Amino acid sequence: MTTLIIVLWRHRLNFHGYCKPVTDPTFRLVVVGPENSVNDDTCVDVHYQIQPAFGSRDHCHALLIEKVRELVSNYGLTRRIIVTFEAELQHLMAKIRFELGIEGLLPDHVEQVVHMKEMKLIARRNGLMTLRQTVISLKAEPSLWLKRIATQLDGFPVFVRSCASKHGHKITRYSIHDCDEMYSWIKRKLEVDNKYDSEFIVEECLRNGYEFVSLYSSSGFICTIARMSTECTLLESIRDQKPYAYEYLTVDQTRDILPGVESFVLRTAKSLPVLPNSSFVFIKGFYKNHNDIYLLGTYLQPLCDSHRRLIEAANHGVGWEILLLNCMAEVLQTVNHPYEAEKSTKIHHVLVNFPSIEGVLLHQTNITKRNSDMRVIWKACEGQELTSCTSSDDNILQIFLSNPNRAEVIADVRDLIENTYIAIDRLTDKHTFCRDIRQKGSNQLTRSLTTFD
Structure with a gap:
């Protein structure tokens, strides 16, 4: 029983x-x-x-x-x-x-999975590559920050987050691209009371590769969600408010498109506590080639709503939770319908996000049909006042595409990103005065991203 x-x-x-x-x-x-x-x-x-x-x-x-x-x-x-x-x-x-x-997972197991510091120590002990990082006091001389960034992290850009961050709580990760931004960021932090943020973790920013998240359960590897572009990081796409795409990959598609990821996920899972029948983990990584894959973190829930929605779209409306329940073969003594699983592996699924931009949405543009099957979802109403995006879930528009031909879906994604125009009133007159005040001040804007760690 x-x-x-x-x-x-x-x-x-x-x-x-x-x-x-x-x-x-x-x-x-x-x-x-x-x-x-x-x-x-x-x-x-x-x-x-x-x-x-x-x-x-x-x-x-x-x-x-x-x-x-x-x-x-x-x-x-x-x-x-x-x-x-x-x-x-x-x-x-x-x-x-x-x-x-x-x-099932016990308290110390949960700590090892979700606590970044412990996870990275375990990963390095098992031969996995992780981000280089250094811890610097906020009160340290700016020259020390610049020296460590240059010698230990190979220079800018870098990510900065507080050492006081706790797992399961929202944290703010700052993206800093040059010396001027670093000086301005330190100055702003010193101007406010930083009772809890006295030390910060500075991490290298990996480039020229694919960011991905793989879902693994006690029954094995389930799927991968990967960024389709290597031109910039997710945070840079959000900062520049440029459209970007996620691709859903089944196990077979992962082997073909990102060779080496499956073995990387299995190695990472083996370095974690033994996963009981009811356990699962999201493994975030950065892919350069099959021998050059970095572990960025492990999580016990999807990193964003976009990932959740793409998994549902690729599995005929079945959520990631149900995929996991159906994968508990030893507990549930059943398997997914083989026809549906086989059908899903032959189709390529992509989600294109159009980040929110500060202003007023004037018109919900008609999206022209492409070769791929499309599902268009407007996340804002006409006349709605928008704010600048701060995460991958702050979007004006989302477009889901599916096609058995990957070359066609890639071409459609490129065409959508390059040729989709969204009519937005940037509120130029309304914000001119505020912008002038900001420009006269010494503070500069450093884009930040709120995540879970």
Whole structure:
């Protein structure tokens, strides 16, 4: 007998495409979470609703944790599997597993997976390449910053983030491109009270390669999402507000297009704690060639909503959570429909993002049909006032493309990026005065990106 307990909080889970085990009549699927946290719940045996609470994080989760503990005790005679898809719940569920002797990721395992410093130490110990970095005090002389950047990181551009950042919390990563930007950034930081940000991590910025994220579970390698361009980094595309594209790759497509990534993912997974049947990890890397792949980080949820939506588009509306549940072969005793999996591998799926630009959207431009199948989604209304993008999820327009011919879809992506015009009033007159004030001041704008680490 097996009881699968899925714990939800802010996450809304759609069970579309879920293959419930049919060979085990005693299998039970239990969901714990707030009202309306589940969609298409016909496969759920029991859904326990928890009233959301407000206040401190620990207080908000108190009722949820209490209910999970109760269910674990009630189903004590069965094989209990606790699964959560939210980063903020991972450590809490790991603590319950540890205290009650349940299989799955334990607290120290979660720390190793999501804590960047520990993860990089483990990676280097296992022969994996990671970003070069150095830690510098904010009060250090600017000349020391420049010297270390030149000698240890091979010069600009670099990324800077606070040492005080904690996993599961939003952090701000700054992109600095030259000496002038560095001087201005240090000056601005010194002008404000930096009680907690006294030291900063300065990392090298890799170029001339592909940024990618691979999804790996206890049953093996699942898929990869990769940037299609090597001309600039994601942060530079966001900073310059230029369109960019993500490509979804199945296991076979990954082998053909990014040879070496599969073995890199397997090596990274082996260096992590043993992944139980209910565990998974997102592995972020940078690909130059099959012998030159860098580990950038490991995560327990998608890095952005764009990745989540592309996975759904490439799998006929099936979310990444359901892909993982269906991959728990030993637990669920079933597999995905072979026809759908085979069909998906023959099609190439791409998402083109058009970053948000400060101004007012005047008109939702008609997007001309291309050779590839297209799905166009406007993320802003006509007349809506927009702000400059700060992450990969701040977009005016998203276009999904699919085509069995990769050369055609690449040509369509290039054509869309080069020839799609979006009519935006840049609010020139409204912001002239503010811009003049900024130009007269000594501070310069350094683009930042908010992420999870």
